[in-house]
Amino acid sequence: MAREVTHEERGPVVLDDDDKGDDGLIYVCQCGLSDSKPLCDGSHNATTDEADGVVYKYPNGDADGERREVDEIVYADK
Template identity: 45%
Template sequence: MARLVKCTEKGPYKLEAGGEAYYICRCGLSKEQPFCDGSHKKTRDEEDGKLYIYDEKGRVEIVI
């Protein structure tokens, strides 16, 4: 079943535990959930207040 998840953050959350640093995905695009794989770089030029869908072909802006 498909679902729509709105993510507003464009970068990961840094978590430090046991002397190690971990980066938690907040953009929703990482294929290594819950960890960041750098996919957030695709969101850098998104405009605030606009809705985008990402698929294997890239990004599509949704006009409502």
């Protein structure tokens, strides 16, 4: 499984003690769907039934939206 994710930020985010959860740990989003990036908000739960070898796109990066399979990701020359 894979996801096409669009990021608009152009710089780093500084994490500090305020970002720690109740267990004292910091959870960083790896699925790309969190509304509180770079922190995890549990949006990855929407990905549990994704099939291996398939690329998915979630409209507007919304984990609650209806995802679609992507046949091919085409990169524009810059």
